Amino acid sequence: MDFTFTEEQLLFRDSTRNLLTAEVTPSRLRKQWKSHGIADTDLWEKMLDLGIISSTIPEELGGSGLNSVDFVLLAEECGYVALAEPVVYTALVVVPLLCELEGDFPRELLSGLVKGDYRISVACPFTGLVEDADTSAFVLKFNSNKDLVACSVTGAELSPIRSIDPGRRVFSFKECEPGKVLMKNERFECLHELLINLMAFANAAQSLGLSQRMLDLAVSYTKDRYQFNKPIGSFQAVKHLLANVAIKLEFAKPSVYRAAHSLLHYAPKRSLHVSHAKIAACEAASLAAKNSLQAHGAMGYTWEYDLHIFIKRSLVLSSTGGDLGFHKARLLDSLFSDDYQLGPAATFS
Numbered sequence: 529m530d531f532t533f534t535e536e537q538l539l540f541r542d543s544t545r546n547l548l549t550a551e552v553t554p555s556r557l558r559k560q561w562k563s564h565g566i567a568d569t570d571l572w573e574k575m576l577d578l579g580i581i582s583s584t585i586p587e588e589l590g591g592s593g594l595n596s597v598d599f600v601l602l603a604e605e606c607g608y609v610a611l612a613e614p615v616v617y618t619a620l621v622v623v624p625l626l627c628e629l630e631g632d633f634p635r636e637l638l639s640g641l642v643k644g645d646y647r648i649s650v651a652c653p654f655t656g657l658v659e660d661a662d663t664s665a666f667v668l669k670f671n672s673n674k675d676l677v678a679c680s681v682t683g684a685e686l687s688p689i690r691s692i693d694p695g696r697r698v699f700s701f702k703e704c705e706p707g708k709v710l711m712k713n714e715r716f717e718c719l720h721e722l723l724i725n726l727m728a729f730a731n732a733a734q735s736l737g738l739s740q741r742m743l744d745l746a747v748s749y750t751k752d753r754y755q756f757n758k759p760i761g762s763f764q765a766v767k768h769l770l771a772n773v774a775i776k777l778e779f780a781k782p783s784v785y786r787a788a789h790s791l792l793h794y795a796p797k798r799s800l801h802v803s804h805a806k807i808a809a810c811e812a813a814s815l816a817a818k819n820s821l822q823a824h825g826a827m828g829y830t831w832e833y834d835l836h837i838f839i840k841r842s843l844v845l846s847s848t849g850g851d852l853g854f855h856k857a858r859l860l861d862s863l864f865s866d867d868y869q870l871g872p873a874a875t876f877s
Contacts, residue, residue, distance in 0.1 A: 607737025677707030727849030
């Protein structure tokens with residue numbers, strides 16, 4: 529399979545990178561933490577103007593019509609800066625889920641997203657918790673009858689849940705009245721699996737960017753930190769620490785891109801490819817966090833240094849959208865079957 533991205537995909541990635549690196553700085557994230565997690569509406573408007581928010585919405589509804597393969601690079605860039613705003617979940621979870629539904633109301637919701645009239649959040653299929661519910665107009669969730677419903681946030685009971693990542697706004701959500709049914713329970717299994725896949729894929733893509741950011745921080749620090757009149761990055765032991773991260777990251781990227789392709793083309797093994805991607809990307813981020821922290825020494829543990837911003841986000845992404853235990857169990861069911869084909873030729877065919 530050819531994973532070469534087109535010139536247009538790379539240009540959109542570069543424009544997104546320029547915006548994010550200029551706007552989403554660690555100092556801006558820390559300022560948002562001090563404001564007790566108030567949403568950064570100014571940044572959201574800028575990304576809406578650039579077309580990132582509506583990029584995966586079909587063109588006939590006013591979006592750009594991008595797909596999971598197009599957006600995976602943008603999700604990496606969002607991960608690289610530890611973006612707190614729910615851009616990735618909107619583009620890679622909410623929009624594809626609504627696009628699977630028929631009827632006028634899902635189209636109205638998508639049109640509202642394009643215009644910037646409101647935001648839409650989705651409840652985690654494992655915990656029921658909702659990120660950014662306080663800034664959303666609707667929450668997509670499965671009710672007790674296993675119907676997919678859109679619940680109005682107006683009048684709903686929101687209880688903040690403390691997260692290890694101060695930039696993450698998480699709430700328990702209790703609607704005041706039954707939500708509008710978007711899809712009856714006949715398609716519960718299909719839509720529930722889709723939601724799990726979309727959340728896991730979104731987290732995997734962001735984890736690639738987080739891994740690269742932690743690696744870059746460690747490389748920069750080890751070039752400037754001197755010991756015995758030499759930069760510590762010249763010591764073989766430190767080189768090996770960071771080289772191991774780079775190798776793990778490079779091996780994770782193809783699995784994430786494969787998952788993007790599988791989701792786009794409804795591949796029969798798309799759930800397995802998504803689980804493979806989540807495991808590979810989150811393990812790369814975990815190793816990046818561990819080895820980058822070790823390369824920084826005591827400096828890496830301090831609140832003033834920026835490394836912990838990205839470590840905490842990687843921990844959150846690893847445990848949401850299905851933890852690694854869930855995704856490993858998913859893989860094991862197939863890997864130990866008699867007819868399953870192993871190896872790169874089978875995975876990337």
